[in-house]
Amino acid sequence: MKNNKRVRILSLALSAAVLLSVAACGQTAGTTTGAPAGTTAAGSTTAAGGTTAEPTTEAQGEAVPIRWLTTGDGGAQPLNQDDRVMQELNKMFNIKLKVDIVPESNFEKVNIEMASKNLPDIVTGAFGTTATQEWINDDLVISLNDYFEGRDALRTRLEEVYPWSAQDGKFWGVPFITQFKTANTLIVMRQDWLDNLGLEYPETLEDFENVMLAFTNDDPDGNGKNDTVGYTDTKPSGNFNWAYAAYGMKNFDYALDDAGKVIPRFETAAFKDGITFVKKLWDANTIDKEYMLNDTNMREEKFYQGKVGAMPAPLFRHVSRIENNLKKLFPEASLAYGLPPKGANGEFGLSPQGKSGMFTAITVDCKAPDKAADFINYILSEEGNNLLRWGIEGIHYTKDGDKVVLNEEERAKDSFAANGWAHSLAWGSFFWPLESAYLPETEPARDRALETIELAQQAQLPNLVEVKTEAEVEYGMALDSLFDQTVINILQGNVSVDEGIAKLSQEWRAQGGTDVLADLQAAVDAKK
Structure with missing residues (x-):
């Protein structure tokens, strides 16, 4: 490998910061324990098909060093390199695994190291960026096609879940696209305000307009003041996809014109009609005039403080968090959510399908690519996923019929997040709880949390082009x-x-x- 290739990547890493939005995932430590036994913890994104993933090489001789460079996740516990799960993985594959974790989403540090002369064996970076494409262009990572035999979870993830990630028939890494086929964002409203005004959660655009006008003009909190607004969002331009979809937008990335030519979505009639509707609400003062200054926290604070009655928000695990924060100032308040408003033809939508995420590859400098492939295959499998989710049977958990009973005292000695959440290796590189619909059995409002995924997925529109x-x-x-x-x-x-x-x-x-x-x-x- 030529040094000038790595110098070019170093220049790339230093000249542009890589941004990856994971706000919709919102992964932080959970609050409960227990989960059904036998569940495929990684759901649609792992696709191990229930197959036990065994190593394809014999565990003989001296353990082989494998260094994995990844960004990890802010919701994970700090990793103890010698905890019992790490020991189990080392024993299973006759490796000596060292995981170097840079702060979450700090891809620039990963890119800089990939430009050095000391490549890791396995690397996780940001999918679909100039920097990771350069890894492929400059032969810094190897094709995984030659490692499919005997590694069903790896093959299935690539050939069946992400077949479009291949370049000229070659898979150069394992993608994990956040919210690729799942979503958790819905428009939440103050149910108590709706009740005070004798209104229902809106089903149509007309209903939505009426609710926003009432939230703004009809004193929904009953304090006798004109101090409320219908809707808020976040900078820079807000999420008004619900309006575009109600007017017939089919994809949130791009569109096809009548001749079958790709055009930007803002050149569709659906966008024109949708933004015209939003402008009508804006002119009626039902939309927070300062929403384009809001970050996520500011948006939520306005909702909690009773300044606005509706906002788009990531739910799933956050249903209880949002409602509990709301009740701090308004103990009688409650949360309403549902499908986004429908247009005249019954069309609706809110969330785009994800195109960004993580990319895990084996580098050209890896001395034992077969063992690196075995390790990745196992982590993608149901068995490996369960090890990272629950731990070692008899130590970190026991089975009671079809239930898994977690031993939090033992899990606390290793690198597990508290209250039923996973080992630090499970977070971020290949899956998140949302993508697997994983919630510990006693998670507060668990049924509502799972319901929000079902609704949000109905409101997720596909991309015209996946990658x-x-x-x-x-x-x-x-x-x-x-x-x-x-x-x-x-x-x-x-x-x-x-x-x-x-x-x-x-x-x-x-x-x-x-x-x-x-x-x-x-x-x-x-x-x-």
């Missing part, structure tokens, strides 16, 4: 900023809807959008 193209990676952030500013300009009355869209179309194409559309068209045509 980011190289042009999207290169120009995506700048193009997104143009879109965000246009939405803000339209709402604030700086431009009309038609003027804003026309100007955006021109600037978007001039700043890389033309290349993006060409790549996307090629991807769409290749699927025909």
Whole structure:
């Protein structure tokens, strides 16, 4: 391998910060114990098919060092490199595993190390970025196709779950796309406000408009003051996908025109009609005028403080958290949620399918790629997933019929998060609790949490193109900023809807959008 290749990657890592949004996942330590035995902990993203994953090499001779560089997850416990789960993995594969964890989402540190002369054996970075593409282009990682035999979980993850991640037929790493086929975001409202006003959770756009007007103008909290607003969101431009979908938007990434050509979604009639509806709500003062200054915490605080009655929010494990925070100031308050409002033809949607996530690969410098592949295969399997979720049977848990009974005292001695949550190796690289719909049996409001996933998945729209193209990676952030500013300009009355869209179309194409559309068209045509 030539040093100049690594120098080029180092320049890339230093010149651009990699951003990965995991807010919708919101992984923090949970609160309860117990889970059904026999469940596939990684759900649709692991697909081990119930097969026990055994090592394909004999555990003989001196243990082989394997170093894994990953970003880990903020919800995980600090890893004890010599805890009993690590010992079990080392014994199972005759390896000496060392896991180097940089702070969550700090991909720049991973990219810098990949530019060095001391590559790890296994590396986890951000999927679909310029930096990880350079790993492939510059031969820093190996193809996994030659390691499928006898490794069913690895093969299934790649060939059946993420077949489109191959490049020229080669799989260069294992993706984990956050919210690829699951979601947890819904529009939450104050149920007590709805009750006070004699209203139901809105089912249609007309219902939604009426509720927002009532939340703003009809004193929903009964304090005799005109101090409430219907809806808030977060910077930069908010999530108004519910409006675009209600007017017929089919995909939240791109669209096809009548001739089958790829166009940006803002050039569809659905976007024009949707943003026109949102502008109507804005002009009626039902939308928080400062929402574009909100981060997630500020948005939630306005909801908890009784300033607004509705907001989009990630639920799942957070149902209890949001409702409990709301009750701190308003003990009688309660939470309402449901499907986003439907349009005239019954269409609805809210969450896009994920395109970003993690990418775990075996590097070209790995001296024992078969053992590295065995380890990855096992972690992806049901058996490996259960080891990281529950621990070692007889030590960290026992079985009571079809239930798993966790021994929290023993789990606390190793690297498990408290109250039924997983070992630190389980977090972030290959799966998160949301993607597996995993909740300990006694999680507060467990049934409601699982219900929110079912609803949110119904409101998730697929992508026109599953994976980011190289042009999207290169120009995506700048193009997104143009879109965000246009939405803000339209709402604030700086431009009309038609003027804003026309100007955006021109600037978007001039700043890389033309290349993006060409790549996307090629991807769409290749699927025909």
